[in-house]
Amino acid sequence: MIIIVLWYVGSGLSPNVFDIILYILLIANSLIISTAFHIAVLALGIRTMEIDHSIMIFRDVLNLGRLPVDIYKQPLKSILTFMVPVAIMVTIPSQAFMGMISITGVVVSFIIAMTLIYLAFRFWDYSLKFYSSASS
DSSP states (O other): OOHHHHHHHHHTTTOOOOHHHHHHHHHHHHHHHHHHHHHHHHHHHHHHHHHHHHHHHHHHHGGGGSSSSGSOOHHHHHIIISOOIIIIIHHHHHHHHHTOOHHHHHHHHHHHHHHHHHHHHHHHHHHTTTTOOTTT
């Protein structure tokens, strides 16, 4: 259903084939960033045995991405772009679909995603060293 809605609304924007391919790649990039955060939260759960609040905070911050990040003033805009890359997950794919992003922004987006997934797996490996099961 969402694909049909996306096609209907997107066809009014008249994207070219390159914009559509870039949009799909950046959506996959967004999923990698989201996966990295979820892995980091799970690793934090191994360390602290408490993950409910941290994932809810992530989801609340992600809801800030419902609006374009460009409307926020500078401290919050930088935080949403670099510390919690909501802008990279939500705004950049939309800008690519409309043909409003530079290739530099796309490359930086992929570099940030690969760095975050690498750091998340490193944190996961580090947290597993402290794991103890409930039965032992």
